Amino acid sequence: MSDIQTSTVSDEGFATTSQVGGFDLQIDALDEEGPNPNATLVATYASCFLPAFRVGGQKTGFDDLGKIQIDADADLDESDDLTEIRFDVYVEADLSDEEFAAIADLAEDICHVHTALRDDLRADVTVVGDAF
Known part of the structure; x- marks a missing residue:
């Protein structure tokens, strides 16, 4: 069992949404939908x-x-x-x-x-x- 588990999804493009605990974190390689x-x-x-x-x-x-x-x-x-x-x-x-x-x-x-x-x-x- 891991101490930290996250899940990161991108349906298309370069923006991702990571599920970290109960939080969503938006990260975008192009700085358009997040840092x-x-x-x-x-x-x-x-x-x-x-x-x-x-x-x-x-x-x-x-x-x-x-x-x-x-x-x-x-x-x-x-x-x-x-x-x-x-x-x-x-x-x-x-x-x-x-x-x-x-x-x-x-x-x-x-x-x-x-x-x-x-x-x-x-x-x-x-x-x-x-x-x-």
Whole structure:
């Protein structure tokens, strides 16, 4: 039994609807009916990193960081593959650069998406024809 199960469907074209738990997620390679997969990955990474940053703050004795905002930027190569992701993390709390660096280091260890972005994690693909 898997820990996570999703189902992604496209009846035609490049737009997909993924069922994730009780939620529908629209993703479109052409950015017409939803964000593209790369943009979704960057947003998912930031959405994971932000709560991990809060937990990192708690682990270093800063329980109230206040409002946190992550502005993410990413670069693509000529094949539209992600080559670089950058986060600008804005925090309401006023801490030193060293304290923020310690929290960010912990957040990298805590964030599951950060951990998943590695070369050896790839989908094991099986294709079944005449399925519908």
